[in-house]
Structure formats: structure tokens, C-alpha cells
Amino acid sequence: MPSHSFDSRLTCNGNGHMDPEIDWENVGFGMTPTDYMYVMKCSDDDEFDKGQFLPYGNIELSPAAGVLNYGQGLFEGMKAMRREDGKIVLFRPHENALRMKIGAERMCMPSPSADLFVDAVKKTVLANKRWIPPTGKGTLYIRPLLLGTGPILGLSPAPEYTFIIYASPVGNYFKEGSAPLNLYVEEEFHRAFRGGAGGVKSITNYAPALKPLTMAKSRGFSDVLYLDSVHKKYVEEVSSCNIFIVKDNVISTPPTKGSILPGITRKSIIEIARDQGYQVEERLIEVEELLEADEVFCTGTAVVVNPVGSITYQDKRVEYQIDENGVYKKMFSTYMAIQNGHIEDKNEWIVEIN
Numbered sequence: 540m541p542s543h544s545f546d547s548r549l550t551c552n553g554n555g556h557m558d559p560e561i562d563w564e565n566v567g568f569g570m571t572p573t574d575y576m577y578v579m580k581c582s583d584d585d586e587f588d589k590g591q592f593l594p595y596g597n598i599e600l601s602p603a604a605g606v607l608n609y610g611q612g613l614f615e616g617m618k619a620m621r622r623e624d625g626k627i628v629l630f631r632p633h634e635n636a637l638r639m640k641i642g643a644e645r646m647c648m649p650s651p652s653a654d655l656f657v658d659a660v661k662k663t664v665l666a667n668k669r670w671i672p673p674t675g676k677g678t679l680y681i682r683p684l685l686l687g688t689g690p691i692l693g694l695s696p697a698p699e700y701t702f703i704i705y706a707s708p709v710g711n712y713f714k715e716g717s718a719p720l721n722l723y724v725e726e727e728f729h730r731a732f733r734g735g736a737g738g739v740k741s742i743t744n745y746a747p748a749l750k751p752l753t754m755a756k757s758r759g760f761s762d763v764l765y766l767d768s769v770h771k772k773y774v775e776e777v778s779s780c781n782i783f784i785v786k787d788n789v790i791s792t793p794p795t796k797g798s799i800l801p802g803i804t805r806k807s808i809i810e811i812a813r814d815q816g817y818q819v820e821e822r823l824i825e826v827e828e829l830l831e832a833d834e835v836f837c838t839g840t841a842v843v844v845n846p847v848g849s850i851t852y853q854d855k856r857v858e859y860q861i862d863e864n865g866v867y868k869k870m871f872s873t874y875m876a877i878q879n880g881h882i883e884d885k886n887e888w889i890v891e892i893n
């Protein structure tokens with residue numbers, strides 16, 4: 540396979556290059572291939588090689604690769620955005636690096652250092668710069684992967700690992716844009732359980748969620764809301780985003796104790812809300828409380844902060860009025876204003892690339 544050094548790539552992607560022929564008004568959350576992917580391998584000594592950029596494309600794997608046979612793999616999701624001030628920025632990328640480190644530990648994999656991770660993400664964004672949507676039209680979604688790619692037959696950690704980063708321009712995650720979500724409370728299937736891998740972004744958490752998601756979508760719901768697997772009583776999270784409820788101006792979200800993915804957006808919203816003087820509680824939330832809540836919203840890199848319009852639990856459907864002056868809107872606006880550079884980034888969440 541041809542490989543390119545970072546510098547030669549920059550030349551070929553220099554300013555004179557044609558912009559991709561993309562209808563920026565209608566980018567959804569589908570996969571649009573970009574120019575380059577970052578690839579770095581690690582064998583034997585737990586040391587990663589020097590990474591390289593390859594043209595985006597298929598990778599070759601042994602049929603006996605640990606990831607294919609036993610699901611030894613992790614992913615991350617982050618976004619680069621083009622601000623109106625011309626800066627290209629990432630949001631709290633070290634948090635993604637640390638989360639991958641914790642996940643790698645759980646999945647018996649070596650992981651790149653946080654600095655190496657962030658540096659590789661930055662370079663991947665620059666290598667695919669022409670694919671970053673114009674300001675306001677979307678973002679470049681970045682997908683780092685850590686995979687057990689070495690061949691292994693007996694159940695054991697793979698002998699070789701590959702860290703890959705690819706990217707795709709995206710618009711809104713949900714087709715309806717930030718239209719309110721209609722959630723279905725799932726009682727039969729669970730996303731994660733105490734002692735499992737629900738607290739890390741292991742690829743093994745997602746295929747089992749496809750069936751409940753497909754079933755809910757076929758019944759007209761936007762997504763599934765999971766309950767804890769022991770009592771089937773406490774709210775956990777949505778397929779790929781965290782959940783918050785608001786009651787009498789108090790904001791609550793379930794604690795991340797192993798079966799809930801610790802979202803970086805979740806963490807940021809908690810910090811923003813507290814900074815604005817809200818009382819924020821991380822506590823068990825009974826599913827019945829949803830029926831009484833003033834507001835419910837979801838958070839995640841893909842969905843950002845999205846209001847929930849209805850929740851269906853057993854034979855009850857509650858609808859929420861979406862208040863344009865509500866808590867969800869304040870959280871969304873502040874989060875976006877920090878990313879856009881419209882308000883001060885006093886916690887140093889923004890990492891500039893160029």
C-alpha cells in the first residue's frame with residue numbers, strides 16, 4: 540500500500556485544491572469517505588510504531604484477528620469544527636484519549652499515550668481539511684479505533700493492535716435535525732450491566748443494541764431508552780447518548796457506575812449547569828420520574844444537546860412541551876457558544892488545530 544508522509548500530504552491538499560463536491564446543505568450522518576486515514580500498529584513490546592497516513596480505504600485483516608473473533612476493539616467519536624473566525628477546533632480531545640486508555644485497560648489492549656492520541660487526531664483533521672464543512676453547515680466527525688488485529692485462536696488478547704483514525708463530514712445525527720426525540724423505554728433488552736463493558740466504548744456494546752433500536756424505529760420512535768438490568772426500574776441512557784431530566788429547575792442524570800457510558804458532553808453539561816448556578820444531581824432516577832419531569836434532554840458528541848419530546852413507557856406516553864427558554868436550550872446555547880468562541884472558554888476545553 541502506498542504511504543505518504545504528513546508533509547507531502549499537506550502539499551497535495553494545499554489551498555489551491557478543489558473543494559469536495561458536496562451538497563453542504565444536506566449532509567446527514569452518513570459516511571462520506573475523506574482523503575486520508577491515520578494508521579499506527581503495536582506489537583509485542585506494547586510500543587506503538589510511528590504512525591503513517593494512508594489514503595482512506597479498506598484495511599487487510601487476518602481472519603483470525605482478535606477483533607473479528609472476539610470483539611477486542613474500542614472506538615471514540617469526536618468532532619472538528621470550522622469556526623467563523625477561521626479557526627479549526629476540537630472539543631476536549633484529551634478526554635477522549637483518556638477514555639480510550641481506560642477502555643483499553645478493560646479490554647486488555649495497549650493504548651497510545653494521550654498526547655500521541657491528540658496529536659494524531661489533529662493531524663488527521665489537517666490531512667482532511669478540505670472535508671471540514673463550512674461554518675454552520677456541520678462538522679468533521681472523527682472516529683479513532685483501537686483494534687486487536689493480530690491473529691489469535693484461543694481466547695486470549697491479540698498479539699498485535701492497530702490504532703486507526705478516519706473522518707467523515709457530518710450534519711445532524713438525527714434526520715429530524717434537533718427536532719424533539721420520541722423515546723421508547725425498553726424493558727426486555729438491556730444495553731449493559733454491572734461488571735460488563737457498558738462503561739467503556741467497546742465495540743461489543745453496540746451490535747446487541749441494534750435489534751431493540753430497529754424495533755423501536757419501525758414503530759416510529761427515534762431511539763431507545765434503556766433501564767438498569769437488575770431492577771428494570773432505573774433510567775440508564777439512550778443507545779448512544781446520555782439522558783438528563785429537569786424538575787423544578789433541578790437537573791438530574793444517572794451516575795456512571797459501569798453500565799452507563801461516561802459521556803464527555805454529559806460531563807461538560809454538568810459543569811456548565813453548575814457554573815450557571817443550577818443544582819445538578821447525579822443519582823438514580825426511577826423510570827416513573829420521567830412521567831413527572833418538566834424537561835428531558837439527551838447529550839452526546841453526535842447529537843450535542845437534544846430535547847426529548849415524548850417518552851413511551853409500557854402503555855403510557857408522556858409528552859413534553861419544548862420551551863425555547865427552557866434548561867435544555869440554555870445548556871445547548873452555552874455549549875455551542877463555547878465551541879464557536881462566542882463566550883470565554885475559561886476551562887480550556889477548546890483545542891485549536893491551525
Ligand SMILES: *Cc1c(COP(=O)(O)O)cnc(C)c1O
Nearest residue numbers: 779780781800802803804839840
Ligand atoms: C459515545 C456515547 C455517549 C456519548 O458520549 P460523548 O463523549 O458525549 O460523545 C453516550 N452513550 C453511549 C452509549 C455512547 O457510546
